[in-house]
Amino acid sequence: MKELKVGIIGATGYGGLELIRFLHNHPEVEHIELFTSSSAGETFSTRFGHLVSIHDKPLNEINVDTLSTFDVVFTSTPSGVTSELLPPLVGVGPKLIDLSGDYRLQDPSSYEKWYKKKPAPLEIIQQSVYGLTEWNEKNIKEASVIANPGCYPTAVLLSILPLIKNELIDPNYLVIDAKSGISGAGIKPSQTTHFSEANENLSIYKINQHQHIPEIEQAIEMFAGAKTNITFNTHLVPMTRGILSTTYAPVHAGVTNKQLTECLIETYRDHPFVRVISEASAVGTNRVKGSNFCDIHVKLDERTNRATIVGVIDNLVKGAAGQAIQNMNVQMNLPQTSGLHVVPLFI
Numbered sequence: 001m002k003e004l005k006v007g008i009i010g011a012t013g014y015g016g017l018e019l020i021r022f023l024h025n026h027p028e029v030e031h032i033e034l035f036t037s038s039s040a041g042e043t044f045s046t047r048f049g050h051l052v053s054i055h056d057k058p059l060n061e062i063n064v065d066t067l068s069t070f071d072v073v074f075t076s077t078p079s080g081v082t083s084e085l086l087p088p089l090v091g092v093g094p095k096l097i098d099l100s101g102d103y104r105l106q107d108p109s110s111y112e113k114w115y116k117k118k119p120a121p122l123e124i125i126q127q128s129v130y131g132l133t134e135w136n137e138k139n140i141k142e143a144s145v146i147a148n149p150g151c152y153p154t155a156v157l158l159s160i161l162p163l164i165k166n167e168l169i170d171p172n173y174l175v176i177d178a179k180s181g182i183s184g185a186g187i188k189p190s191q192t193t194h195f196s197e198a199n200e201n202l203s204i205y206k207i208n209q210h211q212h213i214p215e216i217e218q219a220i221e222m223f224a225g226a227k228t229n230i231t232f233n234t235h236l237v238p239m240t241r242g243i244l245s246t247t248y249a250p251v252h253a254g255v256t257n258k259q260l261t262e263c264l265i266e267t268y269r270d271h272p273f274v275r276v277i278s279e280a281s282a283v284g285t286n287r288v289k290g291s292n293f294c295d296i297h298v299k300l301d302e303r304t305n306r307a308t309i310v311g312v313i314d315n316l317v318k319g320a321a322g323q324a325i326q327n328m329n330v331q332m333n334l335p336q337t338s339g340l341h342v343v344p345l346f347i
């Protein structure tokens with residue numbers, strides 16, 4: 001029985017387009033309306049031809065009265081937008097799921113420092129629940145505002161949290177090296193994402209200043225009880241989709257490779273979207289492309305007593321729209337896999 005009425009603000013961006021792709025196949029979603037800040041009245045499929053005969057309706061102006069009649073509203077807008085856009089919608093009806101960074105950091109001064117933007121109202125930040133589904137299901141179920149995690153934090157946290165929580169690795173001295181495809185930067189082109197600059201090029205960016213550093217540190221404390229400062233750096237890879245994060249972590253004395261792997265397997269035994277991969281050669285962004293899977297792998301380096309921990313996701317799916325829908329499923333008491341159980345594209 002299809003019954004959910006869903007609105008998407010920011011539908012003309014990459015996260016929004018992925019929400020549309022999955023929500024159109026969702027067994028419980030009856031009605032999808034798209035909202036825009038710049039193109040009201042335009043027929044959506046005229047701009048996005050791949051949606052001809054799938055979503056031919058016009059884009060709507062963003063309007064609180066209209067949006068308040070929806071069951072769920074997804075906001076997929078640049079940071080600094082929902083800090084102002086969301087408050088009038090809180091408590092008026094729909095469950096709100098925000099894909100931006102505006103409600104993730106519980107400390108507004110930290111948001112101001114890392115995003116260099118005005119933070120959202122504190123009372124709404126405090127109401128919001130961090131939507132790392134596998135680690136916060138109970139709170140997500142009850143939440144009216146969900147702060148969907150960032151793409152990099154999703155890959156990093158899912159791969160390292162079990163090992164920190166079970167005291168197998170030392171949360172101090174974590175060094176995280178992460179790489180992303182260009183769609184992570186959104187639909188609006190810039191000099192660094194321009195084909196002629198990104199193609200045949202591998203570059204580091206936001207060195208030691210990435211806005212996901214405080215998000216990862218906050219979640220390590222929230223879910224594994226460890227206060228830490230991480231070293232985290234990001235690299236732009238000339239591909240469209242995908243994130244691969246590699247964390248180097250000292251292991252506690254006597255910890256074996258078997259213990260590390262078994263800890264991951266045990267943690268995610270009942271979680272359909274996290275796969276523990278035993279062979280490193282089978283880990284790669286094409287193994288999860290287009291899907292909501294997060295693949296993880298761990299290998300102890302016995303020579304240095306450090307573990308190498310790998311997390312792989314599709315940044316637009318598990319890193320954005322897929323996890324947002326997974327959170328909606330939790331809130332609506334649906335199976336987490338509803339509308340999301342697709343086979344990765346691979347090639």
Ligand SMILES: NC(=O)C1=CN([C@@H]2O[C@H](COP(=O)(O)OP(=O)(O)OC[C@H]3O[C@@H](n4cnc5c(N)ncnc54)[C@H](OP(=O)(O)O)[C@@H]3O)[C@@H](O)[C@H]2O)C=CC1
Binds near residue numbers: 014183
């Ligand atoms: N791309 C990724 O891999 C990931 C992105 N995110 C986060 O999700 C959010 C969306 O990302 P993404 O889809 O890539 O971004 P895009 O830049 O591709 O799209 C953002 C959309 O937001 C809308 N928008 C812009 N300004 C405003 C405004 N002032 N008011 C309302 N809507 C506005 C625009 O649509 P219109 O002009 O029609 O209003 C635009 O299409 C961002 O905060 C991003 O950081 C999170 C995880 C992964």
Ligand SMILES: CC(=O)N[C@@H](CCC(=O)OP(=O)(O)O)C(=O)O
Binds near residue numbers: 183185234
């Ligand atoms: C490749 C690329 O540029 N990726 C983006 C990811 C943006 C994102 O998801 O960040 P918030 O949701 O926290 O704004 C970046 O590194 O900033």
